[in-house]
Amino acid sequence: MSAKHGILYLIPNFLGPAEPGCVFPPYTARVLKDIDYFIAEREKAARRLIKALLPEKNQARLHFFELNRHTDPAEIKHFLNPLLAGHPMGLMSEAGLPGIADPGAKIVHLAHCQGIRVKPLVGPSSIFLALMASGLNGQRFAFHGYLPVKTPQLSGHLRRLESRSRRNNETQIFIETPYRNDKMLNILLQTLHPDTLLCVATDLTLETEWIATRRIAEWIKVPKPRLHKRPAVFLVLAE
Numbered sequence: 001m002s003a004k005h006g007i008l009y010l011i012p013n014f015l016g017p018a019e020p021g022c023v024f025p026p027y028t029a030r031v032l033k034d035i036d037y038f039i040a041e042r043e044k045a046a047r048r049l050i051k052a053l054l055p056e057k058n059q060a061r062l063h064f065f066e067l068n069r070h071t072d073p074a075e076i077k078h079f080l081n082p083l084l085a086g087h088p089m090g091l092m093s094e095a096g097l098p099g100i101a102d103p104g105a106k107i108v109h110l111a112h113c114q115g116i117r118v119k120p121l122v123g124p125s126s127i128f129l130a131l132m133a134s135g136l137n138g139q140r141f142a143f144h145g146y147l148p149v150k151t152p153q154l155s156g157h158l159r160r161l162e163s164r165s166r167r168n169n170e171t172q173i174f175i176e177t178p179y180r181n182d183k184m185l186n187i188l189l190q191t192l193h194p195d196t197l198l199c200v201a202t203d204l205t206l207e208t209e210w211i212a213t214r215r216i217a218e219w220i221k222v223p224k225p226r227l228h229k230r231p232a233v234f235l236v237l238a239e
Contacts, residue, residue, distance in 0.1 A: 006083040008111045009035065010098040011090045012123020013049050015231065016206045020052050023124055023205055029053045031121065032090065037082040039065045039107055041094040049092065067103050076106060083116050095231075097125045101145055101175070127173060130201035130233035133211045134171070137237055141171035149180070151187060158191045158236075165196075166238035173235050181227035184234065189224075192216045192236065199235040202227055 009031055014023060032054045040046035043064040050057055065079040083089050091098045091107050098104035098120075111118050131138055144161070148154045161172040176184040181202075188198060194217035201211040202225065210225060213235075 004086055005114070005116045006086050006088040007117045007119050008080075008083055008108070009088060009090045010104070010108070010118065010120040011049075011092045012097050012121060012125075013045065013093050013095050014052070015095050015124050015126055015204055018205050018207075024053060025122055028121055028123070033057065035088050035090045036061055037063050037065075037087050037089045038092060039067050039079050039089065039104070040092040041068045041103065042066065045094055046090075046092045067107065069103075077110060079107060080110055080114060080116065083111065084114065095126075097123060100125055100127060101143065124205050126175075126201070126204045126231065126233050129204045130199065130211070130235060131171065131173060133201060134199035134235045135213050136171040136197060136199060136235050137169060138171070140169060141173060144172065144174040146176065147174050147184075154184075154187055155191045158188065161236060162192055162196055162238045165236055169237075169239075171235055171237045173233065175231075175233055178227075178229045178231055181230065181232045182224075185224060185227060188234065188236075189216060189219055193238060194220075195239065197237040197239065200225065200227070200232060201235070202230045202232040204231070204233070 011028065032050055038046050043066055046064060047059055050059065067076065091104050093102045093104060099108050108118055127143055131141060148157050164170060165172050185200065192198065194215065196216050197213060198216055198219060199213040203209045
């Protein structure tokens with residue numbers, strides 16, 4: 001790795017409104033103090049994090065490159081120019097950890113190809129927080145991101161994940177667009193075997209955080225949580 005290159009810091013973001021001291025160690029603010037170049041999904045969300053952790057920082061001098069579905073792939077390689085010129089940079093996710101269910105992995109890969117040092121910082125991940133709190137198998141697990149939207153395809157996909165879980169003793173983890181969470185929970189309860197374990201974790205790190213693990217047969221007997229427009233993670237383990 002070249003000593004002339006800057007360091008690419010992987011900077012976690014909030015999962016939602018929370019006290020900074022409950023989510024981030026003081027070291028994160030010390031790192032941010034020396035960075036003026038950032039890559040982020042949305043500039044607004046990145047500026048909000050910087051202001052929360054380092055309110056005295058002059059935001060007028062900051063430079064942002066946006067990495068999202070609107071970004072021209074041909075432009076991404078140029079995002080590393082400040083690093084190649086010797087400046088440190090911060091890579092931020094919209095929420096949670098850069099590179100985990102996040103487009104930032106492309107930047108990290110390019111940095112390695114250029115011999116640039118990559119330094120990940122400690123922060124929240126809804127995926128791993130949910131797995132920690134689920135009581136399900138944390139030795140063997142798989143994250144699937146978003147599942148098919150249409151009901152017939154979704155039900156079939158869930159059955160295949162359940163079979164995989166049972167065969168491999170493997171926790172299956174996935175997410176849904178928040179406004180479809182209630183529908184996802186209903187289909188899970190209609191589709192999975194009564195003995196299958198299901199964990200629902202929502203609003204992680206927030207004051208409204210709610211986490212529960214039950215067998216499908218038990219979920220059916222209790223009032224369902226209201227998940228509409230609340231970020232949630234679903235975890236399944238078939239025994």
